Amino acid sequence: MSRGFKDQVAEWTNGGREKIKVLVKQLSSGGHLVTYGGMSKAPVELPTGLLIFKDLKFSGFWVSRWSDENPAEKKRTVEEILEWTRKGEFKDIPVQEMRWDWDTKAEKLKEGVAGTLEGFRAGKGVFVYGDT
Structure with missing residues (x-):
């Protein structure tokens, strides 16, 4: 609950670019990690030894x-x-706005959506509808 926890997580995971197993190692025995927002479709990798020897629990939240x-x-x-x-x-969280007008090319929209599946981003992807 400390204010510096966000900065610690960023440091442990190279600004969110490293796999979550780095964070998992920081859990204490009997710890519980809840995953939310896992839309990247990337598999979650968990070190088996930590599951057994530290009795860690993992859950998803929908x-x-x-x-x-x-x-x-x-x-x-x-x-x-x-x-x-x-x-x-x-x-509020930072966002990356993507404008969507009548003349917006389909390829640009596809690139914007594909970018949300690539992992770490500077902010949440949001479509901003203009003249549609």
Whole structure:
């Protein structure tokens, strides 16, 4: 929960370019790593020795299914985030905008989508619709 944890993870994983197994080594015995946002379609590599000798646990989290199964908790979570936003405590993530107009070439759109599957990016890919 420390403020420097994000910087530590970036250091351990070469700014997000190294495999997650580097992060896994930092877990304490009995630790639990939850994966969210694994749309890269790349396999997750886990060192077997750490699974056995450190008794580590790994889980995936699918927010859409969770919100369907927990509507009251979803409402509470959204209200909490909105309150943080109102107080200026919630910081948005960086984005890479891709403009989509009538005259945008299909190849450019394909390249933009393909870029989201390549791993580390400077920000979340977002289509910005213009004249469509």
